[in-house]
Amino acid sequence: MNAMTHTTNAYNFGFLDEYAKKEVRRAVLKAIAIPGYQVPYASREMPMGRGFGTGGLQLTLSLIGPNEVVKVIDQGSDDSVNAVNLRQFIEMTCPGVSTTTKTAECTLVQSRHRIPELALTASQIIVLQVPYPDPLVVVEPSEDKRKTMHGEADYSRLLVKLYEDIVKFDEITISHRYPTRINGHYVIDPSPIPRWDVPKLNDSAALVLFGAGREKKIYAVPPHTRAEPLAFSDVPFRVEDFRDAAGRRRACARCGCTDSFLDEFVADSGSKTWQCSDSDWCDEQLLRTEHPQGELA
Amino acid sequence: MIPPILQVDGYGKHFQLHEQNKLIPSSHNVSFTVRTGELTALIGPTGAGKSSVLKGIYRTYLPSAGRILYRDVAGHELDLALASEHQILELRRREIGFVTQFLHCLPRQTTLDVVAQPLLGLGVPREEAKQSAAELLSAMKLPERLWSVSPATFSGGERQRVNLARGFIARPRLLLLDEPTASLDPATAECVIGLIEGLKSEGTAMLAIFHHPETTRRLADQVVELAPPPAVEELLKEIA
Amino acid sequence: MNKILEVRGLSKIYGPGCPQCLESTGPEVDTNLCPHCGSVVAIHDVSFDLFEGEILGVMGESGSGKSTVVKALYFDQAPSGGEAIFYDSDRQHDLFSLNAAQQRWLRNHRFGMVYQNPNLGLNFNISAGGNIAERLLMSDLMDYGAIRERAKALLARTEVLLSRVDDLPKNFSGGMQQRVQIAKALATRPPLLFLDEVTTGLDLSVQARILDLILEIQQELKTAMVVVTHDLGVIRLLAGRAIVMKYGRVIETGLTDQILEDPQHAYTQRLVASAL
Incomplete structure (x- = not known):
């Protein structure tokens, strides 16, 4: 080198x-x-x-x-x-x-x-x-x-x-x-x-x-x-599910993604929003919705 | 003729008390045989070492002299004076029983459990063992209300019946009896005598010490009279 | 009856040791402290056999080395000499020539230990059930439901209230702690159990119930046990055979009733006479 x-x-x-x-x-x-x-x-x-x-x-x-x-x-x-x-x-x-x-x-x-x-x-x-x-x-x-x-x-x-x-x-x-x-x-x-x-x-x-x-x-x-x-055979490992009270998967407030890890934000008003933790991923998702595939090139 | 199940040959026992530097003679030069289906009774004055003979055979005492030849269920002859501890424990579990004047049992155990114990040690299922214990206790006329409590609170006669039941239940091949009827009222004693006769007819060999000469006369096939051991000085001369 | 443990010439010397250690210590000279080099001869030349399902009593006063015997066999302390063979169904293990990992495997799977001090046998920071779970998890049982059932069954068997399965043992009474320790020791159904002064310091009534429990377990599971105690009553109740130790040496061995009724050694005679 x-x-x-x-x-x-x-x-x-x-x-x-x-x-x-x-x-x-x-x-x-x-x-x-x-x-x-x-x-x-x-x-x-x-x-x-x-x-x-x-x-x-x-x-x-x-x-x-x-x-x-x-x-x-x-x-x-x-x-x-x-x-x-x-x-x-x-x-x-x-x-x-x-x-x-x-x-x-x-x-x-x-x-x-x-x-x-x-x-x-x-x-x-x-x-x-x-x-x-x-x-x-x-x-x-x-x-x-x-x-x-x-x-x-x-x-x-x-x-x-x-x-x-x-x-x-x-x-x-x-x-x-x-x-x-x-x-x-x-x-x-x-x-x-x-x-x-x-x-x-x-x-x-x-x-x-x-x-x-x-x-x-x-x-x-x-x-x-x-x-x-590590887990038990009858109590398996599971990842965060990000479901709301009604059992629906929460989506990113910014890009709408429903299969990424979300961060929780609490507004001053006390209301909560969720957003992708991975900023590059979020940007990419946004880009994809704004420019559907094919248009990117 | 079938060889005897037990042949005691020149048995002697003395205690060496180190603290007081004393030698205590207990039994001396005792010889006799016990046969299957027969009862050999030991008689003699107090201090003649009758109990000491039984304890020597059971190895609660370590014999000082002589041979105790026992023929086991497989026909092998074994000198109990020299047998290993594990051999003795195994014989105690399977073949040789000992009923003393006193009931030694675990505190807090029910009477039924105390009596069933030897069967459990042989691997008999608990319920079956308890069933046998119940049958034996009722044959010995121990009131059923006592079966589920510890014998610790029983009268002497009740306790002795429990003791005998425990000694009989596993049908040992050789049973050592040390004054088994001493503390019993005449009716219960009679019942115990009946049981001993029953065991004899089933083939159990017995070596017994009885309190009453009358019992000896009724049950014994052989009577062995023991003399008190010689004084310490004599014994020392002999040992030297 | 099969032999499960064979101990030969077991020794443990604390300190540098010197050629005069052995002749300068022991029951004849009334000390286990070597006057020449200051070493403590905790045990020397201890030999015995243990058979399947048998309870052997090891008795003696404090300083006799009785606890050192079981601590060496349970790998808590490495001995200075001697050997011990553990016969485990069709396999045999030369205990002191095994490597540390093999020793720990035996300790976790095939041996059990109940200490006088529950602090040594239990993790006070995890629940009673967790203590038992730990031993089961060492045996690669990985099903939470099965672990929990087994832990509860063991605690029920040792008469610990099931409502306390998730409580910390540090909040338990001394007798209850010993019960949890026994349950933990039995978790893997070991064929060999060591008990070191398990009832010492407990109330008499509690002692009696623990001893009953030990006997019941021995009858049910046919577990072979080495019971260390200074208490003749415990030996009389539990052990079929016993060895008597003084200043690190075995001075007498025999059937328990024979040792109690016809003790041979001057020291045992004094011990028995003072107890009865």
Whole structure:
């Protein structure tokens, strides 16, 4: 890639030095080789606070090449503060790299809390920012013991949490960070994506990478790998259904879509509206209704 | 002639009390046989070690001397003095019963459960075992109202009937009886004697100690008279 | 009758150990603390057999090492020496040569443990039913309805009110906590159960009912048990055979009634005499 010679500013291409990138890439390779396994790595200090996506950013910066087309989203939106800041940082430190808001056009997505509605392809990579990489942390404080539990695929205590959930609420109430078993062994915390996005991990054409900067872990769901949300055989996993009191599927107030993940907005008057969480998807739907197919070209 | 089911040969028992540094003789050089369908009675003065013989056979006491040859249901001969604990437990479960003067049972168990217990240990279904227990208790004239309460509150005679019923119910091949009629009124004692005769005719071998010489006379096929063991000094000389 | 457990020469020494440890400790010298190196010889050369469906009592005072025996067999503490073979139907496991994962598998599936302190056996932050569910989930039972039914059946069997199945065990009485522990230990129908001073510290009436329950379970399920206690009454009630320990050594072994009526060792004679 010989990125060093392209450097014209005070920083190396991609901000990280080449040794740091190599280390991250090695961790990525290991993470792909052992689907769902949390690979430790030497998370670098970044010029922003831990918890602002430094893990995802290090993955992006280590994988990025000069011809990359990058999309950065935060909770589905390209325009929220975190997404804008990270995009600007990437543009600043990776000369030549282009950015886009269009899911279909990008080669790499860095995302916080969502996976785009448009199915990703084999030529795309998605990087998810992870605050808490270990799903077992809620049941076992000792990392040492957690490692053993992961090694033996002993997730009984996690399942007990689900059991207690059903006892209390008659259903599993986990709304995001839903524990998901990868390739029949390791259970991962898929980052704070909603349940809606969990099925997208299963048999995904695109490589899914997870980076936790503060917790110094990288893990992956390689393309076409099984990803099964934990559930009971008689209480299956289900995604948000967005039904109103009458049982009708709510539609996006902006584009009218009835098969996307919706955000709820409460107006000052107290009335509620729903709108696509994925802004690019919403735009595309609008475009499609305004210019029915065929006219676009 | 069928070999005896039990052959006791030179049985001796003494207790070594470490704390007081004392040797207590209990039984000495006891020999006799017990045959299938027969009752052998042990007689002798208090202190002759009659109970000690029964306990030695049942291995509640570890014998100090002699052999206790038992022929099991498969015809194998076994020295009970040397048998492993598991062998003894198995024999107690299947072949050898012991009825003492006192009823040792779990507190809080109903009389029916106490009596049915040995059958449950042999794998008999609970209802069937309870049915057998009920039949036996009514044969022994224990009032039915007592069956569902614990024997802990019973009179001596009632308790002893429960004790005997438990000892009889599994039809052991060898039954050890230590004064089984001692605390019974004449009518109940008579009923127990009838039961013992019944067991004998069914082929149970028995070794018994009776309080009344009259009972011994009526039931015993063989009578073995025990003499008190020699004084400690004699015993020590012998052991040395 | 088949053997289920064979323990040979089990030892556990806390501390560096030295060549004089063994001769300087034990019942003859009245200590388990080696005066030369300061090591504690918790147990040394403990051997016994356990048969299917049998209850073996392990009795002794505190410091006799009786709890260490079951903790070693349940893999709570690795022993310093000795071996134990667990005969599980047609398979046999050399317990201390298994790797940690195999040991945990046996512990979760084939053994059960009831501790004196319910805190060790129960997770106080999840419900009584959840505690049982955890053990069932370890065995890959993944049907919520079936798990719940089994948890309720076990709690009913151990006489815990079903209205309390979703309550936290920390709000239970001591006797009730022990019942939940027993239910949890039995969840996977293990053929081997360890009970460590399970009735110590409970009211007498509660003790009696727990002991009844243990006996009933032993008769119903034919579970083999190792019962550790300092209480001769518990041994008399539960155990067919017993071993007596003092300062880490087995000083006497025999049928329970024989140990109580004809104890051989000076220490056992004193123990029995002081209890009766």
